[in-house]
Amino acid sequence: MSFRNTLDKIGGRTMLVLTVLSGVLLLLMAVGLWMKSSPILSLKPLGALLFSGSWNPLRGEFGFYPFIVGTLWVVGVATVIAVPISMLTAIYLAEYADSRVKAVVNPFIDLLAGIPSVVYGVWGVLVIVPFVSNHIAPWFGTFSSGYCVLSAGIVLAVMIFPVIINVIIEVLNMVPREVREASLSLGATKWQTVKSVVLRRAMPGVIAANVLGISRAFGETMAVLMVAGNVAVIPKSMLDPAYPLPALIANNYGEMMSIPLYDSALFFAAMLLFAVVLFFNLLSRAVLARVEKGIR
């Protein structure tokens, strides 16, 4: 065998190894997080960790309930804002806009996706927080510092716009043109066609796109950390501060090595986020893969 062919063999094997490695990274991550959070899981029942409200690492009390509820609040608000706006924008771009509009808007959406989360945070602090504090809270007749669930939800919503919009556009583009033409030729208006033919056909994919975006919101850290207020109390309204899980992890990395079990507790929080994101992602990816096969 010549040198060239030996090289070819070695090269092929190396690439195989690298490919398999990148494929098992997900598994490695799950195992790593599990191992690091097992000390706390072996000492405390899962139910107590998830549903206890007392958070006092110095006394060994690790109740994640306020942080979990805080996360859900923030993500919930972001979902309510982002889903309708992103869906309408995506439908507009995929079905209505002519190519010149697309040529302008699409790069903008990609730019929006590329902005670092800390910059979103700065924007949140400079624009959204004062707006909520000076305009929205007085409007409801209450006071808010502005560092609250609503601000975090707004900033998060803007951050997940591009994710949802891009995936929905992809899904809508998969719907064959003939389907639209058939509907239009029967006298349906453009919107009727979009509503009862295109969207109906693409609905699983559209939902998956939204789930994908929402799962992104769960783990977003820096921007939320900067605007959510970070008070470990269950928020009672949108104008109360919240302390979502990612912010908890990010804020306490400094102390975690000096208090027993603290590091394990934070790894447990990371594992929770990982599990939620993994579940949402696998689900929506599976739906998207089926849509891609079935829709054509």
Next chain:
Amino acid sequence: MKRLEERLFKVLMLLSAGVVMSSLLLIIGTVVVKGLPALSLDMITKAPGGGYYLGGGGGVLNAIVGSLLLAGGASVVSVLFGIPVALYMNVYCPRDSKLASMVRMSLDVLCGVPSIVYGAFGFAIMLVLGVKASLLGGIIAVSLLIMPTMIRAIDEVIRLVPPELMEASYSVGANRLETVFKVVVRQTMPGIISAVLLGFGRGIGDAASVLFTTGFTDRISFSLLEPVATLPLAIFFQLGTPLPEVQQRAYASAFILTVIILVLSLSARFLVSRYAKHTVR
């Protein structure tokens, strides 16, 4: 009624698209309006002096250098991993390969894993390897963070290479390894570079993954085993001080970071459109 609904939704759609566009313009506008006046030559040419966070002199050169080193190192690591993986999945694996589709699925999910989780995972790896918070630790975490995105981006480009091109290469006696590196990689170079630029952009802008792993320092450091400063964390720390003049610097730093990201993103776009015409389709 039909017409009314049509009108109503058209207006709603335009409004939504307007909200999306104006939020981007608002973000960039805010960063420019607040950041540009606060920007000075010192900001980009000096490391923080004594009492910097209390309003003393200096700049964020330490963070600019640190971020470039970190994102650069991580991009190199990721691309060295990414090109072979993308090549293997497209050229070596058969079209309907189980392995390739599983790896793609896993990478897609990894793209969605939050960066704070990469930070925690990277930190766990560092504990195993005995690495302290340092440039090296940061490169480990950030390479893991940007690798999935980068591989999938390169994968998408390589997938578009026409099979005839490879067959032509085989038919003149090249083996697979020669074909992939001399034909496929060359063909897709603009796409690969733009994938690297985007990964670099993601790496330079991410804060949550470097929080545990890279540490922070006010010095300009080039050592792999020393902590380095990063721009996003510099922004975060400066904004966290109660002093308005230090917060001004956070805005200026955010402006610097945004400009870097915009330049990267625009050059990636430019590369693709400029050189796409030279590739064989």
